[in-house]
Amino acid sequence: MQQVALAPFTVVGRLVIGVCTIVGALSLFVGRTLLACFTPRWHGGQIARQVVSIGFLSLPVVGLTAIFTGAALALNIYTGGGRFNAEQIVPQIVALGITRELAPVLVALMLSGRVATTIAAEIGAMRATEQIDAMRTLSTDPFRFLVAPRVLAGVATLPVLTGVADILGIGGGWLVSSLSLGFNPEAYARSTVAFLEAWDIQSGLIKAAAFGFIVTAMGAFHGYRATGGARGVGHAATQAMVWSGVLIFATDYLMTSWFTQT
Amino acid sequence: MRDNWIEPLVGAVVLIAAGVFLTYLLVAGDARPAPDGYSVTARFGQVGGLREGDDVRVAGVKVGRVERIALQPDTYLAVTYLEIAPQARLPRDSTARVTSDGLLGGTHVAIEPGADTAMLKAGGEIENTQGAVDLFGLIGQFINRPATAGEPAT
Amino acid sequence: MTPAAPELEWRGIRKILGGRTVLDGLDLSLAAGRSLVILGGSGQGKSVALKLALGLMRPDAGTVLFRGRSLPGLFNRRQSDLYRQSGVLFQGSALFDSLRIWEVVSFRLLHADNRPRARAREAAIEALAQVQLGPEVADLFPSELSGGMQKRVGLARAIIGAPRILFFDEPTTGLDPVTAASISRLIADQVTRLGCTAVTITHDLVSARTIADDIALLDGGRIAWQGGRADLDTVTDHRVRSMVEASLPTR
Numbered sequence: 060m061q062q063v064a065l066a067p068f069t070v071v072g073r074l075v076i077g078v079c080t081i082v083g084a085l086s087l088f089v090g091r092t093l094l095a096c097f098t099p100r101w102h103g104g105q106i107a108r109q110v111v112s113i114g115f116l117s118l119p120v121v122g123l124t125a126i127f128t129g130a131a132l133a134l135n136i137y138t139g140g141g142r143f144n145a146e147q148i149v150p151q152i153v154a155l156g157i158t159r160e161l162a163p164v165l166v167a168l169m170l171s172g173r174v175a176t177t178i179a180a181e182i183g184a185m186r187a188t189e190q191i192d193a194m195r196t197l198s199t200d201p202f203r204f205l206v207a208p209r210v211l212a213g214v215a216t217l218p219v220l221t222g223v224a225d226i227l228g229i230g231g232g233w234l235v236s237s238l239s240l241g242f243n244p245e246a247y248a249r250s251t252v253a254f255l256e257a258w259d260i261q262s263g264l265i266k267a268a269a270f271g272f273i274v275t276a277m278g279a280f281h282g283y284r285a286t287g288g289a290r291g292v293g294h295a296a297t298q299a300m301v302w303s304g305v306l307i308f309a310t311d312y313l314m315t316s317w318f319t320q321t
Numbered sequence: 322m323r324d325n326w327i328e329p330l331v332g333a334v335v336l337i338a339a340g341v342f343l344t345y346l347l348v349a350g351d352a353r354p355a356p357d358g359y360s361v362t363a364r365f366g367q368v369g370g371l372r373e374g375d376d377v378r379v380a381g382v383k384v385g386r387v388e389r390i391a392l393q394p395d396t397y398l399a400v401t402y403l404e405i406a407p408q409a410r411l412p413r414d415s416t417a418r419v420t421s422d423g424l425l426g427g428t429h430v431a432i433e434p435g436a437d438t439a440m441l442k443a444g445g446e447i448e449n450t451q452g453a454v455d456l457f458g459l460i461g462q463f464i465n466r467p468a469t470a471g472e473p474a475t
Numbered sequence: 476m477t478p479a480a481p482e483l484e485w486r487g488i489r490k491i492l493g494g495r496t497v498l499d500g501l502d503l504s505l506a507a508g509r510s511l512v513i514l515g516g517s518g519q520g521k522s523v524a525l526k527l528a529l530g531l532m533r534p535d536a537g538t539v540l541f542r543g544r545s546l547p548g549l550f551n552r553r554q555s556d557l558y559r560q561s562g563v564l565f566q567g568s569a570l571f572d573s574l575r576i577w578e579v580v581s582f583r584l585l586h587a588d589n590r591p592r593a594r595a596r597e598a599a600i601e602a603l604a605q606v607q608l609g610p611e612v613a614d615l616f617p618s619e620l621s622g623g624m625q626k627r628v629g630l631a632r633a634i635i636g637a638p639r640i641l642f643f644d645e646p647t648t649g650l651d652p653v654t655a656a657s658i659s660r661l662i663a664d665q666v667t668r669l670g671c672t673a674v675t676i677t678h679d680l681v682s683a684r685t686i687a688d689d690i691a692l693l694d695g696g697r698i699a700w701q702g703g704r705a706d707l708d709t710v711t712d713h714r715v716r717s718m719v720e721a722s723l724p725t726r
Binding site for chain 1: 526529530531555558559561563565566567569570571572573582583586587632
């Protein structure tokens with residue numbers, strides 16, 4: 060009887076304790092990761108492997124995403140601009156939208172699907188088969204060997220991937236505008252270059268670096284905490300992707316509002 | 322794990338495509354002016370939407386760019402520093418106007434050459450200037466003009 | 476003559492897992508150069524005792540001592556010393572899936588000791604030879620090997636640094652009797668060759684007879700019986716007796 064009466068309190072209490080526990084665990088994890096990233100020793104071979112795996116091998120998906128997004132955006136801005144008799148604004152708005160927002164966010168989301176899940180599954184499977192314990196007994200810190208290389212690679216390669224997405228996104232807009240919307244290709248290119256400011260591109264790249272940290276850290280965090288065999292590993296992968304996605308959007312909003320303050 | 326050769330190939334294709342388009346953008350957009358141009362100044366009462374990096378044109382052809390815009394503290398005039406290509410020699414009595422291609426952009430400095438035989442030298446100043454026209458101010462004046470007898474109210 | 480401090484010692488260890496008191500007052504010491512086998516039924520806490528010694532878990536009470544000094548030590552220093560001087564064979568072999576066999580075996584040399592790759596590979600091939608695996612497996616991946624071969628690779632990885640102390644977590648579990656016997660034999664040979672201290676966790680008595688100098692029975696969260704290998708046949712403790720009898724061939 061007493062327990063039924065207390066039920067709402069216990070539910071809330073359990074929820075709050077649960078949230079505090081996981082926030083605490085995440086903070087400790089991030090702290091250890093940062094320590095492993097910024098203090099020697101580093102495992103260069105592992106970092107290089109991860110840069111290739113996260114960076115280079117993500118190029119196909121990034122390229123496709125960027126081109127189609129730029130093209131679709133150009134079509135939409137053309138329609139919208141048409142309502143003000145201002146179709147000629149397509150190059151500028153496409154460039155702005157891509158560099159400031161769409162390239163960093165969409166690349167990060169594509170990678171949260173591809174990279175966060177992979178990292179969570181790899182590390183989770185290693186945890187489940189005692190490979191992480193084995194590594195520690197071989198005098199190698201799993202944070203320096205497994206986690207830090209992935210996080211460093213993420214922070215380093217996401218801006219590069221976003222840069223590629225910037226170019227190809229603008230390219231997609233240029234292509235559809237030149238082929239279907241009657242724009243002069245060189246005029247489009249000139250309008251784009253004249254309009255873009257360095258900060259448009261730079262702010263997008265800074266966002267990308269933050270997103271790179273989020274995607275890889277979430278993958279590593281959930282993988283490291285995975286329990287219970289195959290099911291646990293799958294659960295970790297899903298959690299990694301969901302948390303990445305949510306944090307990307309939240310961080311994007313915070314950074315955008317900070318960048319656009321006048 | 323080199324088990325798959327198609328992924329690196331597509332990745333390389335993507336990088337090459339990006340590199341090619343970037344080059345095109347920079348060339349077609351001609352991002353950098355001639356490095357050995359000469360600098361002149363022009364002072365305007367109003368620069369409107371003119372920004373650093375905008376074109377300087379003669380007869381519609383780009384001959385330079387706006388390097389810097391600054392406010393002169395004692396006269397409250399806007400001083401523009403224009404970087405002009407060495408091939409474009411401008412007579413000393415040329416006129417500089419702030420104008421634009423359309424409503425939404427393309428603001429640039431248009432220089433109409435004068436008749437003087439002496440040419441502007443580096444560091445010289447274009448004396449005759451016409452500032453940007455405040456288009457919306459004009460429209461506002463027209464719309465808000467009090468109706469006079471015989472004219473339909475707007 | 477004062478006796479040297481034991482190589483490894485569990486002192487007053489208590490550990491509670493999931494509400495259950497798995498270890499309750501574990502006191503056990505191991506002299507240098509001796510091979511200890513810890514016997515016990517399933518779920519008796521043998522693996523936990525091993526993990527505590529390896530610093531993969533922390534006790535709720537009591538200490539583990541390595542060469543007379545308590546783990547983990549300031550900034551984990553003593554734990555790091557233990558890692559550098561030990562080799563571990565895990566129950567599932569715990570080989571690194573994404574690396575080649577020679578990279579797995581020489582992992583410590585490559586990543587902790589920064590040896591050049593060519594030297595590490597040579598050392599790996601030597602270690603593989605010690606466990607009767609030829610150099611042709613060196614470039615394979617762990618998933619391409621059978622369970623028994625993976626165990627051998629795990630053993631090679633454990634012995635490659637000529638460690639001072641070896642840990643074996645259920646080395647024969649899940650293996651067929653022939654393979655189990657050969658693994659036990661290999662373990663015994665390597666321990667003798669290296670002259671190191673060894674701790675083995677198992678419930679396989681046949682394996683224990685091959686490997687052990689000393690035997691301890693873990694029951695009810697503490698050591699219930701200790702003796703030498705030869706004592707197994709004359710022991711009066713009923714729990715040990717039933718294990719011995721269960722291991723004998725039935726007609």
